[in-house]
Amino acid sequence: MSETTFESSAGRFDRFRAVFAGYPAAVAGLIGIVLFSLIALFAPVLAPQDPFDQSRLDIMDGLLPPMSTLMDGTLSVLGTDAVGRDILSAVMYGMRTSLFVALVSVGAGVAVGVVLGLVAVMRGGWIDAVIMRTADLTLSFPGVLLALLLLVVFGSGADKVILALAIGIWAQNARLVRAVGLSEMKKDYIAAARLAGIGQLRIMFHFLLPNAISPVLVIVPMAISGAIVAEATLSFLGVGVPITEPSLGLLISNGNDYLLSGRWWISVAPGLVLVMMVLSINVVADRLRDHANPYLQART
């Protein structure tokens, strides 16, 4: 651990505050992210109903408008769907699935992309060529099309969705890391490390990685919101997560059939939550990106 730096946590917190101070939209986004994450995390405790417990659903509660009282006496703030599921509870659980799929796929995609990008920088030559041409190939496919293709071939399921999304994400990260890494490789501190007899792997992870990772960290939030939307799209199309663990996209799709018959609440609630979630992440991501771009801020 001697390679890493220790800064006092107070210093980190102050810098964190400095990034957001004076940007009310970004602060609101940050609050939104925290709120949504907490709801998703504690959905089983917070939700008035377990929407997956078939025994507790009552068909008599089906298609009730918002603010109705269910057969068991609980209040359904956002109404119910066709099988009598409480929308509020379903949305809470749906956020769980959406966030889980997005975070895992981005995590996997970024990890693979960063490592492959670093390997391309370190090894160069044909290894670099193979990695980068593969990345080009992945990026030349429309993301949703690629995911559709994969899901049609392998069948649907949360794990398949994660795989499909990660494939879209690794390529751009590999490219980014390679570009930054190449310019870092030319710097003398890398030469100094090689001169000190430091091994390739160690240079890669202790020298190159910490100096090439910043731009990746800036695009990660953007990738997460992108993954949420992509997952919702796939689920809406019916090739995403299975019906037993509905995500926001699947919930919207469920209500789609009832939209024109005046039962708008089934789709609108998960739709709004989806929009709010993505918006929160995007304003925070924008702020981080601007903060990282020296041309957009007066350096002090």
Next chain:
Amino acid sequence: MMAPLLAIEDLSIAYQLGDGRDAEAISGFSLHLERGRIVGIVGQSGAGKSTIGKAILGLMGDNARITGGTIALDGTDITRFSEARFAAIRGKRIGYIYQNPMTALNPVLSIGEQLIEAIEANTTRRGGDARAYAVELLKSAEVTHAEERLAKYPHQLSGGLCQRIVFAIAIAAQPDLIIADEPTTALDVTVQKAVLATLKKLAREKQISIVLITHDMGVVAQMCDGVSVLWRGRLVEHGPTAQVIGAPRERYTRDLMAAIPTVDHKRARFDVLDSFEDTPGRRRGIAFLKSGIAAGRDGQSLLSIRNLSKTFDAQGGRGTSGGFRALDGVAFEVFAGETLGIVGESGSGKSTIGRAILGLVEPDAGASIAFQGRPIAEMRGRRDRVALSRSLQCIFQDPYSSLNPRMNAGTNITYGIVAQGLVSRAEAKVLAQDLLEVVGLPRAAAGKMPHAFSGGERQRIGIARALAFRPELIFCDEPTSALDVTVQAEILNLMKELQETLGLTLVFVSHDLAVVRQMCDRVIVMRAGRMVEEGNADEVLTAPRETYTRDLLAAMPRIAFEDA
């Protein structure tokens, strides 16, 4: 007596900081410049030289403002000028010459297009007339084959030629005043002298006044009628060049002069303040270094280089078809305990020699580099590589890129020896602090990150890192060329000090003959990948045998010291 062309009175400029406070960059600066005269503004980086130049041109950033005083051009105060009024005088009455000609010219336009554009924008000449005038301007800027150059692009021309073209653009509208901001800093000495001579000739012929901003007293001595010395935004001293250089009145100017290395005689130390306190930590650090750096083998051959050539592939960047020969049959020996200087212009291959020795570039087949009698090419095993990296170390040119920005200073110094198991982590912590004291930094510096240090301080950390290995040989790749002259003097003093206490063997690469004279016992002169001359530094640099070395020496800007 006419009013001066440029009269700056009591000028103060402040920059607004991010938190809303003002930082004063220039306070109470005054300058008077007569028509056709050249005045120099000298000072260290950060002294505010460029800020003054930009204020005259109205090119200060949004966060800078003039807080007091006046800048009068021909009696008209221009400090309150609007952007539109500045635009009307910029290029026409005031020309500007940039530090780096390669970036000042537009790489996608030919020289002719750029020149004619400037002519048409600032004069009434058009078409063929403008073209003829462009050729005339190039000729007066002493550009050879002026006619043919019009069709060329900046990357096809050398830095010196590009700077002459920048001159031609600057004088196109026959301005009264030119601001030249470090016009030759990016050029080699041999080129610098001729380019400066042209600039001076232009100023005399066309009665143009020049404000020459530079950090180099040698340039001032060659060019300027008068000089203003700037220190932290304040005018320290001003007067005729001969007086300020020959008999400086102020302490700061004297220090600045004392820090300038000369090629004519070798000094034991530069007369600048050094802060080495004899602390227990420093003594411990020096004892550690002494115990590992084998002394008493003075005169033995440490490194022997035969037939070293290096060809870079054409696709590897520069050069034309068939590759670029960076080194051609270089052969020399380095003896234990000596300092060998390698001098030459940029592109002469001096850094490539070092990179080949250090194993950072692969030499062409047939080369032999032997360290302590063993060919480096055979030392491929893990143990040999470790032994080699312990024995050969490097001090890099650019202190801003040579430290890992994500490690604190202490870790930067010791990560290598820890990784090789030479010291334990616990020992390394103390050792890093001891070594920082050895190089003249406080112990507390170990915990700070590289960005918290100045260039000179970073270079000290780089020296400590190289020393930590207790190497047999240290390759110094232009270790002071990125530093201010006073900082350079401090670093050179430090290296001399370490040389004497530890008996280090150094290979010292520099483009600056004076620095090499101050540091080296023997010297090799390189030109275009070949060795031109080799010998005792005193002889080579005072009585060179080869014409090329003589030319190099003659091109050096010189300052007539009273005691020299």
